[in-house]
Amino acid sequence: MKISYLMVPVLFLLQACNHGAQTVAVQNYGTLLIARGYQNQTPISTCSIPIPAPSGIHTYNLQSRGCVANSGYFSMNNVASAVKVWFYDQLHCAEVPKQKPDKPKYANHWTVQVETIKHPTTTRWVEITELRDAAIREVVVPGIQLISREVIPFTTPDWTGQLSCVKIQNLP
Structure with a gap:
């Protein structure tokens, strides 16, 4: 009889420990495709x-992630709001300077920043050229707003199939 009375508190304790372990599971913040x-x-x-x-800015060279450099489309799946994504046509995510130099180191390159504005954000496939053609602060597709775009246009840069690097910041 005494053993069965002791089992009930032990079972409750085990359930409480197990419940705590489940909440420590890795959280999924969505994916950029x-x-x-x-x-x-x-x-x-x-x-x-x-x-x-949520933390600092993470840089992803597409080739190092198993992606094809010079890609042309992206999509988001179940991404939280307030996630910033920068798209680059350069393999090393080289910033396009805001002040345009006379002889640019990055002539004819571009950088675009978007931010998710709804939770969760899941989009259709978006062609990179849609970011080129959208106005700043415009909602490009539901859930994604264009924040900035930098281009050094000594000649018109090629946007089709040029996506090669991304930076992502998940804001807390």
Whole structure:
């Protein structure tokens, strides 16, 4: 009889410990999906980059993530609001200077920043050229707002299939 009375508190204690362990599980902040192209209504050569936990800015060279450099499309899946994403046509995410130099080191390159503005954000496949053509502060697709765009236009840069690097910041 005494053993059964002792089992009840022990079972409650085990359940409490198990419940605490479940809440420590890794949280999923969504994913940024990249596609080289789009054929017959299907993305081709795709890869995904998980959205990092809230902290600093994380840089992802697409080739180092198993993606194809010079990709042309992106999509977001279940991404929280207030996630900033910078898209670059350069492999090393080189910043395009805001003050345009006479002989630019990064002539004909571009950088675009977007931010998610709803929770969660899941989008269709977006062609990078849509970011080129949108106005600053415009909602490009539901859940994504264009924040900034920097271009050094000594000649018109090629935007089609040029996405090669991204930076992501998940704000707390």
